[in-house]
């Protein structure tokens with residue numbers, strides 16, 4: 337029993353950890369993958385999450401050259417878990433969206449999506 341206990345703990349912990357991880361808001365799709373962002377043209381990008389998102393508690397920053405962060409405006413997307421973000425007109429170059437998404441379950445997910453603006 338002494339030896340078995342650690343094994344049982346591992347077996348019991350794994351499914352629980354898995355379930356919790358699945359409950360977090362994770363980007364499953366976003367329109368930046370499909371369409372490119374044109375230079376000097378403001379654009380609305382839709383991000384799809386696998387969980388209901390609390391818009392008011394979530395933040396998306398535009399990261400530009402020199403690690404400059406700009407807070408972007410978010411709005412509710414058409415479907416559950418969809419968030420629209422307004423990307424301002426940008427000059428050609430490499431950018432990223434750094435997001436902190438607050439899921440309905442109270443967890444925060446942070447990640448970065450890279451994209452480039454073509455001339």
Ligand SMILES: [Cu+2]
Pocket residue numbers: 356357359360361439441442443444
């Ligand atoms: Cu969670």
